Amino acid sequence: xxxxxxxxxxxxxxxxxxxxxxxxxxxxxxxxxxxxxxxxxxxxxxxxxxxxxxxxxxxxxxxxxxxxxxxxxxxxxxxxxxxxxxxxxxxxxxxxxxxxxxxxxxxxxxxxxxxxxxxxxxxxxxxxxxxxxxxxxxxxxxxxxxxxxxxxxxxxxxxxxxxxxxxxxxxxxxxxxxxxxxxxxxxxxxxxxxxxxxxxxxxxxxxxxxxxxxxxxxxxxxxxxxxxxxxxxxxxxxxxxxxxxxxxxxxxxxxxxxxxxxxxxxxxxxxxxxxxxxxxxxxxxxxxxxxxxxxxxxxxxxxxxxxxxxxxxxxxxxxxxxxxxxxxxxxxxxxxxxxxxxxxxxxxxxxxxxxxxxxxxxxxxx
Ligand SMILES: Nc1nc2c(c(=O)[nH]1)N[C@H]1C(S)=C(S)[C@@H](COP(=O)(O)O)O[C@H]1N2
Ligand SMILES: [Mo]
Numbered sequence: 171x172x173x174x175x176x177x178x179x180x181x182x183x184x185x186x187x188x189x190x191x192x193x194x195x196x197x198x199x200x201x202x203x204x205x206x207x208x209x210x211x212x213x214x215x216x217x218x219x220x221x222x223x224x225x226x227x228x229x230x231x232x233x234x235x236x237x238x239x240x241x242x243x244x245x246x247x248x249x250x251x252x253x254x255x256x257x258x259x260x261x262x263x264x265x266x267x268x269x270x271x272x273x274x275x276x277x278x279x280x281x282x283x284x285x286x287x288x289x290x291x292x293x294x295x296x297x298x299x300x301x302x303x304x305x306x307x308x309x310x311x312x313x314x315x316x317x318x319x320x321x322x323x324x325x326x327x328x329x330x331x332x333x334x335x336x337x338x339x340x341x342x343x344x345x346x347x348x349x350x351x352x353x354x355x356x357x358x359x360x361x362x363x364x365x366x367x368x369x370x371x372x373x374x375x376x377x378x379x380x381x382x383x384x385x386x387x388x389x390x391x392x393x394x395x396x397x398x399x400x401x402x403x404x405x406x407x408x409x410x411x412x413x414x415x416x417x418x419x420x421x422x423x424x425x426x427x428x429x430x431x432x433x434x435x436x437x438x439x440x441x442x443x444x445x446x447x448x449x450x451x452x453x454x455x456x457x458x459x460x461x462x463x464x465x466x467x468x469x470x471x472x473x474x475x476x477x478x479x480x481x482x483x484x485x486x487x488x489x490x491x492x493x494x495x496x497x498x499x500x501x502x503x504x505x506x507x508x509x510x511x512x513x514x515x516x517x518x519x520x521x522x523x524x525x526x527x528x529x530x531x532x533x534x535x536x
Contacts, residue, residue: 173309179230179326180406184520187278193345195285204289210425210449213293213486214264215480217355218291222362223269223284225334226325233358233366238242242318244310252366254353254491258299263372264483266451269320270375270413270415273525281522288529293449293483294363296370298351302384303346304435317343319369319380319454320387332397336378336495338371339395339504341417350383372482373417373453377402377522389501406522410517418453419526420502420512422460422487426531441495444523447488448502455507460487466499467514467528473502493535500531 180194189363191199233252237249239247269290272285305317320335332368342348349370352359359365362404364381371378376396393399403412425448428439456478471489479486491500505511516527 173213177224178281179329181328182521183282184408185266185282186233187279189280191285195282196282202284204286205292207289207423207426210423211447214295214355215292215343215362217294217357217363218355220267220363221269222291223271223290224323224329224362225377226323226382228361229322229324231322231365231382231494236366238367238383239385240304240308241309241385243314243390243397244388245311248304248306248308255299255304255350255352255367256532258303260516261300261347262295262297262353263347263349264293264295264480265370265372266291266418266449266482266484267370267379268418268451270377270419270523272356273422273527274522277516277518277525278523281520285523288421291423291451293479294351294354295298295356296351296368298349298367300346301348301350301369301386302346304350305343305388308386309388310388314340314388315391316340316389316393318385318387318389318395319378319383319394319535320385321380322362322382322384323351327396328400328413332396333384334380335395336380336396336397336402337389337395342371359500375415375418375453377403377415383431394403400476401521402523403521404523415523418452419452419524420452420454420457420504420506420510422448422450422457422502422512422528423529424448424500424502424531427500427533434530437531437533439533439535441493444491444493444535445488446473446491446500447486450475450487452503452504452506452510453482454510455486457504457506459505461503461505462489462491463501463503464491464493464498466530467501470503493533495535498533498535500533501528
């Protein structure tokens with residue numbers, strides 16, 4: 171019997187055209203679950219239904235022994251425990267968080283990583299201290315450039331051993347809506363969402379909302395850490411330096427109508443009026459319209475859009491579809507205040523970032 175030598179840590183790679191999902195990718199996909207799309211019905215996603223993305227393992231963190239070290243280019247180094255963090259004014263906000271890799275599994279060829287379809291999203295009410303208040307106490311020096319946020323989780327990724335860390339430029343870190351959150355939906359953070367404290371950067375893809383936060387380090391040059399300099403970037407090919415991934419591109423999703431076939435996930439509805447609804451969000455201004463197509467994107471109609479739950483939280487949309495008997499492909503498309511909308515075909519890049527192509531839902535009306 172022969173065994174194939176496996177590298178300790180796989181390099182970044184694009185799948186071969188006919189390559190399926192490997193057991194290793196399936197293990198990743200099983201750990202990192204998406205939102206069940208029917209949960210789009212809730213304004214605020216119940217904690218257990220919110221998507222989860224964990225690069226390594228959920229670390230074993232004890233809340234009572236937890237401290238946060240703030241240092242680097244600051245005039246006062248700080249060490250905060252939970253009580254001290256809770257003594258800052260508490261801010262609560264509903265925030266729609268989405269993984270930058272959402273939509274990756276629809277790309278051809280397929281970048282090999284967490285194979286999300288479109289459910290890597292959720293909206294929770296996060297409560298915590300403002301990062302800007304803590305930074306003001308530490309006093310960034312004139313040389314301050316980036317604020318590096320480091321978590322307690324440890325692993326190896328494409329050959330680089332690391333604690334998960336990601337930087338925010340100082341100007342972003344000073345935004346009054348960036349939180350050091352210790353509650354999700356009014357309860358302590360669940361282990362998988364960053365207990366006891368995580369960062370929330372509203373409007374940005376999830377990678378900067380560092381969980382299991384242990385340190386905040388202000389640097390005097392742009393951070394060269396793996397998640398900043400290599401992973402979360404738009405790259406034309408894997409050798410490209412690329413551009414950093416930041417704010418969330420517009421996207422709309424629908425609650426899948428009718429009921430599903432177990433094996434194919436295809437939807438079945440009764441012909442006649444069918445109520446359709448879902449959510450839409452963008453990291454760049456409010457959603458201004460959501461359109462629906464019942465013929466695979468050839469023609470579009472407006473839907474009714476409700477006000478969003480908050481500046482960086484999703485908005486509900488709804489409409490009624492007169493379904494004729496037969497097969498249909500439903501599509502939904504959001505447009506935001508900057509005029510940005512969703513493409514019909516996936517925008518390809520080598521790491522599968524920010525694929526906000528319109529959702530397509532095959533439906534059989536009987
Ligand atoms: N420490 C740490 N923080 C992390 C991650 C991680 O693996 N480790 N994953 C990031 C990514 S890529 C995303 S999309 C969000 C997911 O947050 P959630 O699991 O609470 O939905 O957490 C971010 N924060
Ligand atoms: Mo992510």
